[in-house]
Amino acid sequence: MTRRWHSPSWFAWLLLAAGLALFLNLARWQLGRAAEKEQLLASFAAAAASATVDLADLPADLAAETYPHVRVRGRYVAERSYLLDEQTREGRVGRMAIAVFEPAGGSGRLLVNRGWFEARPGMTPAPLPPLPDGETVLTGIYAPPPGGGLRVGGNALAQQTTWPKLTLFLDLDAIRADLGGAAVHPRLLLLDPDAASGLVRAWTPAVMPPAKHRGYAFQWFSFALAAIVIFVVLHWRKENKEQNP
Structure with missing residues (x-):
């Protein structure tokens, strides 16, 4: 029994491309949000001084x-x-x-x-x-x-x-x-x-921390990798070779 690459249909390629575009764009967006939050927190921390x-x-x-x-x-x-x-x-x-x-x-x-x-x-x-x-x-x-x-x-x-x-x-x-x-x-x-x-004045912005945005970005990158792995597995199929008598 061997594995052989079966050419994917145009629909399979289109589905993979759409999935990768979605997952990678969402990951990039989350990384951008993390950078924005870091800038916001730095600005807030510098304000008091x-x-x-x-x-x-x-x-x-x-x-x-x-x-x-x-x-x-x-x-x-x-x-x-x-x-x-x-x-x-x-x-x-x-x-x-x-x-x-x-x-x-x-x-x-x-x-x-x-x-x-x-x-x-x-x-x-x-x-x-x-x-x-x-x-x-x-x-x-x-x-x-x-x-x-x-x-x-x-x-x-x-x-x-x-x-x-x-x-x-x-x-x-x-x-x-x-x-x-x-x-x-x-x-x-x-x-x-x-x-x-007599009151606590420890101010911090009520925003999602940058680390959480990066965690979400990692998840979207993982989905993109999983889509590629699934695509390869589905089209690299096993075949039984016929034996000559």
């Missing part, structure tokens, strides 16, 4: 991968704040304290992430540190709002009458309506770390 710029001086078309380190002068809006629920840190469940800030100059309300605190189910969290009265200067990273839980059940903010209001995600349109239609900045201010704040 960079010089501060005035929030009012930022361009309106700020690039998505840019995380400027800003300063802003203004006042906190009294009795208006939110708690972003179900936020985990090192395996512990907690909440983010989100305050509302009014920058000087009337550029619109700015959401300020004061930091994380532990809040397990059935646990009574300690009272949040009071906000400063009067005009103050804040510094921190100007970053897009984080994601959150499943957006089911409609707008939970409108159903609450006491502050701070609890939410699973930060919907800027819903918050704008909740604040009486006042303009709201498209990003949040992640306050610089302060040991006296």
Whole structure:
């Protein structure tokens, strides 16, 4: 019994070419995403150590991968704040304290992430540190709002009458309506770390890590290799040689 190469049909060649094109393009896309995430994480890590710029001086078309380190002068809006629920840190469940800030100059309300605190189910969290009265200067990273839980059940903010209001995600349109239609900045201010704040301020972008993208790329490369192996096996068939008497 020997093996002999059987010429594949045009359909088999077409199917192989389409499969390889799909798998290799998906692998290349995942590698590109990994590179983008590395650049984003590097930009985010460098932001905290960079010089501060005035929030009012930022361009309106700020690039998505840019995380400027800003300063802003203004006042906190009294009795208006939110708690972003179900936020985990090192395996512990907690909440983010989100305050509302009014920058000087009337550029619109700015959401300020004061930091994380532990809040397990059935646990009574300690009272949040009071906000400063009067005009103050804040510094921190100007970053897009984080994601959150499943957006089911409609707008939970409108159903609450006491502050701070609890939410699973930060919907800027819903918050704008909740604040009486006042303009709201498209990003949040992640306050610089302060040991006296009583809150955890260890900021990282909520994105898929580069290593995971590379893992997906390896899977797509593996599928491409498997397609080639299957193609060869199907067309390199065994044959029985007839024996002469």
